[in-house]
Amino acid sequence: MSVMQAVIQGIIQGLTEFLPVSSSGHLSLAQHFMGVKVESLLFDVMLHIGTLLAVLIVYRRLVWRLILSLFGLIRDVFTGRFHWSRMDPDRRLLMMLIIGLLP
Structure with missing residues (x-):
């Protein structure tokens, strides 16, 4: 070719x-x-x-914000500070992506 x-x-x-x-x-x-x-x-x-x-x-800026949100989400889950009602738009998008990827 x-x-x-x-x-x-x-x-x-x-x-x-x-x-x-x-x-x-x-x-x-x-x-x-x-x-x-x-x-x-x-x-x-x-x-x-x-x-x-x-x-x-x-989409580098969005991807970077989602990566940071992932680390923040992991931190909040393990420290007991995670609440569904208090999520910023990036974290909400991240959660929807995670849920959407589940089989």
Whole structure:
């Protein structure tokens, strides 16, 4: 695969990752139409890691506040100061994310 083909696939990944359809499917279609035979799982993983890094960079302030809220939440739970009714918006979002991730 050439560098240009990799760049095109990276752009496709970035544009389609957040659509409610599979970005991996778009990558497979792009590989098919460009005539690229990529059997490497590593390339797909690297594209997804790139997407993750981009999201973390864009939301770095929110992610940092959520990390700080997590440590504060752990501290409050173990010191007996945790109360559901006295949560700031960041801690409330963190709790909703934790509850939403439970199976």
